[in-house]
Amino acid sequence: MHLTPAELDALRLSLSVAARSVLFSLPFAILIAWLLTRGRFAGRWLLDALVHLPLVLPPVAVGYVLLLLFGNNGPIGGWLENHVGIQLAFSTAGAALATAVMAFPLMVRSIRLALENVDPGLEAAARTLGAKPLDRFFTITLPLIIPGVIAGAVTAFAAGLGEFGAVITFASNIPGITRTIPLALYTAIQSPGGDDQALRLAVMSFVLGLTGLLLAELLARRARHLVGR
Amino acid sequence: MLKVRIAKRRDGFALDAQFEVPTPGVVALFGRSGCGKTTAVNIISGLLAADSAYIELDGQVLTDTTAGIAIPPEQRRIGYVFQDGRLFPHMSVLRNLEYGLERTRASRLAITVDQIVSLLGLHQLLQRQPYQLSGGERQRVSLGRALLSQPALLLLDEPLAALDAARREEVLPYLERLRDNLSIPMVYVSHQFDEVLQLATHVVLMDAGHVVAQGPLSQVSLVPQLRAIVGPDSIGAVVDGVVTSVDASGAMAVIRVGSGLLNVSVPPVNVGDRVRVQLLARDIILATEEPRGLSVRNQLRGVITSVVDDEDDARLVTVDVGGSNVLSRVTRGAVEALSLQSGSSVWVLVKAVSTRGHAFRLGSG
Numbered sequence: 189m190h191l192t193p194a195e196l197d198a199l200r201l202s203l204s205v206a207a208r209s210v211l212f213s214l215p216f217a218i219l220i221a222w223l224l225t226r227g228r229f230a231g232r233w234l235l236d237a238l239v240h241l242p243l244v245l246p247p248v249a250v251g252y253v254l255l256l257l258f259g260n261n262g263p264i265g266g267w268l269e270n271h272v273g274i275q276l277a278f279s280t281a282g283a284a285l286a287t288a289v290m291a292f293p294l295m296v297r298s299i300r301l302a303l304e305n306v307d308p309g310l311e312a313a314a315r316t317l318g319a320k321p322l323d324r325f326f327t328i329t330l331p332l333i334i335p336g337v338i339a340g341a342v343t344a345f346a347a348g349l350g351e352f353g354a355v356i357t358f359a360s361n362i363p364g365i366t367r368t369i370p371l372a373l374y375t376a377i378q379s380p381g382g383d384d385q386a387l388r389l390a391v392m393s394f395v396l397g398l399t400g401l402l403l404a405e406l407l408a409r410r411a412r413h414l415v416g417r
Numbered sequence: 418m419l420k421v422r423i424a425k426r427r428d429g430f431a432l433d434a435q436f437e438v439p440t441p442g443v444v445a446l447f448g449r450s451g452c453g454k455t456t457a458v459n460i461i462s463g464l465l466a467a468d469s470a471y472i473e474l475d476g477q478v479l480t481d482t483t484a485g486i487a488i489p490p491e492q493r494r495i496g497y498v499f500q501d502g503r504l505f506p507h508m509s510v511l512r513n514l515e516y517g518l519e520r521t522r523a524s525r526l527a528i529t530v531d532q533i534v535s536l537l538g539l540h541q542l543l544q545r546q547p548y549q550l551s552g553g554e555r556q557r558v559s560l561g562r563a564l565l566s567q568p569a570l571l572l573l574d575e576p577l578a579a580l581d582a583a584r585r586e587e588v589l590p591y592l593e594r595l596r597d598n599l600s601i602p603m604v605y606v607s608h609q610f611d612e613v614l615q616l617a618t619h620v621v622l623m624d625a626g627h628v629v630a631q632g633p634l635s636q637v638s639l640v641p642q643l644r645a646i647v648g649p650d651s652i653g654a655v656v657d658g659v660v661t662s663v664d665a666s667g668a669m670a671v672i673r674v675g676s677g678l679l680n681v682s683v684p685p686v687n688v689g690d691r692v693r694v695q696l697l698a699r700d701i702i703l704a705t706e707e708p709r710g711l712s713v714r715n716q717l718r719g720v721i722t723s724v725v726d727d728e729d730d731a732r733l734v735t736v737d738v739g740g741s742n743v744l745s746r747v748t749r750g751a752v753e754a755l756s757l758q759s760g761s762s763v764w765v766l767v768k769a770v771s772t773r774g775h776a777f778r779l780g781s782g
Binding site for chain 2: 312315318
């Protein structure tokens with residue numbers, strides 16, 4: 189199958205947006221998962237609900253909230269534009285942000301599951317051997333949850349390739365900038381005589397998604413072997 | 418000296434314990450399951466907070482709730498061997514051993530990897546992953562890992578409880594070697610009296626969250642409350658004696674106990690070795706006159722120091738045999754017929770075979 193320049197653009201954008209969203213949100217996902225598993229604080233249920241909100245909200249609503257907050261006139265977006273010179277709305281970075289927010293709960297869930305499987309007794313043992321909190325986290329906890337982290341990251345990446353509603357609402361549908369594969373697919377369906385184009389893009393999505401899932405399984409297996417399970 | 422005073426309440430269970438033991442030495446925290454032993458060592462390690470606690474090791478205060486002192490576990494220099502080993506599954510045996518070592522100040526290094534590897538027989542295991550080890554091997558590595566963190570105190574929470582009998586026998590000798598070769602004070606939690614017999618120098622006897630007796634093993638072995646925990650067939654005075662002669666076969670030795678001599682069957686020993694024997698109370702016969710024409714070769718003279726009630730219409734009689742005490746379990750009828758009471762002079766008869774399996778070598782004299 190030979191790809192047209194527009195299809196290549198969409199493929200490149202989809203990969204770039206999904207990769208950026210994962211890289212950006214991974215440290216936060218680990219932190220939030222850790223807080224939800226080990227943290228003892230008053231607003232834990234609120235944080236839990238907030239993180240899971242994108243799973244139950246219409247993606248368009250999430251995009252709209254992002255637009256209100258990070259849009260050029262929004263409180264955060266305005267500040268970013270004036271002080272840092274970054275414009276998120278209608279940009280590739282914005283598409284990545286919208287994708288990250290939507291895939292965040294998937295990542296947190298996977299990491300949290302892994303954290304719940306780490307025996308706190310191992311961390312206690314490391315403590316009696318002289319390891320301070322950060323030391324314990326990086327030498328014991330993190331290596332033991334790596335399979336979960338990888339699984340979460342790859343799932344989020346695969347899901348990010350297909351994010352539609354939040355991206356089109358917050359970052360719009362700009363060819364070469366925010367028109368990822370699902371947006372290009374939507375555009376093709378909307379255009380008269382775009383059926384062939386739409387089918388080709390659908391097949392691309394299918395292949396990408398399947399590859400992502402297989403990769404996730406493979407990596408997780410290898411990582412599980414590394415930690416001796 | 419290790420001074421411990423702890424109190425903690427938790428859903429209907431109250432731990433309120435206090436003890437002082439000399440260091441170095443092996444103190445056994447002994448009692449039934451659920452009497453608060455593990456809670457006590459967790460508080461000593463600093464992993465668990467107490468309602469109120471004072472813990473002092475060799476002059477250094479580790480915890481003092483009234484003064485607001487609570488040194489975190491990672492700075493306590495207290496090694497902890499857990500019942501389940503808790504080896505790090507993603508590290509090789511060698512990396513596990515080095516974990517604590519790498520986090521210790523260079524000025525404190527006294528125990529080396531080589532020393533631990535040879536003391537605990539770990540040569541063959543160094544490159545293995547924890548899941549490739551047997552239960553006994555896992556506990557040996559766990560012991561080594563704790564010791565390499567150069568601890569000032571080692572806590573062992575029933576380290577053999579998860580092992581079957583054969584594995585226990587495999588690990589016990591290593592624990593003895595550690596006791597004899599390293600001068601690190603140890604607190605050994607156990608509900609198996611044979612482990613206490615084999616390893617402990619001091620015993621803290623616990624029941625339902627309280628300390629009911631504490632002191633050298635020979636002293637605590639006479640405490641009547643021990644009877645309820647170990648049962649009527651396992652109670653008996655523990656006596657440390659010096660070997661004065663060994664017979665040709667090497668299986669029988671004469672040891673000095675108090676002012677008398679005892680023939681006992683022993684593991685291979687040399688003259689001058691210190692051995693520990695337990696004289697089971699049910700195997701000790703008392704006589705008010707010097708017995709003649711008996712096959713029992715062990716006869717000690719002594720004076721009764723106490724007579725207390727035991728269950729099943731029996732009495733526990735303590736006899737001072739010249740510096741050492743032995744315990745005899747006799748019927749109420751016999752006590753009355755012989756009018757045994759505090760101050761009575763008696764002969765104590767011990768069958769040599771009855772010490773079998775309860776003689777331990779304590780090191781060369």
